[in-house]
Amino acid sequence: MKPDKEALMAEEMRLRKLKAIVNLTTALLCQADLTLSQAQKLVADAKTRALELFPDKGETFDLIYGSRLRRILIERFHLQ
Incomplete structure (x- = not known):
């Protein structure tokens, strides 16, 4: 396999x-x-x-998934 294809497949697996x-x-x-x-x-x-x-992608995680997870916490635990 080509290195580019291997890298792409590895990234897809991580995703x-x-x-x-x-x-x-x-x-x-x-x-x-849960508490x-x-x-x-x-x-x-x-x-x-x-x-x-995905090292160094903390901000990306927060943008994509953080709001969803925070919303669940707010709704579930009646947080403001």
Whole structure:
């Protein structure tokens, strides 16, 4: 395989992993019996894992996924 194709496939694999992490986090936040502290830890752990997959992309994570996860926390725990 060409190096460019291998790099593209590796990035696609990392993207699939990230989507799975965010989807699982979202499901747990919506459905699991969690305290606010546990829910916040889930969000922090998802971001940590995202940064392991995509270093230096914390701002991108916050823009794409952060607002969704924060909205779930606000709705679920009646935060202001």
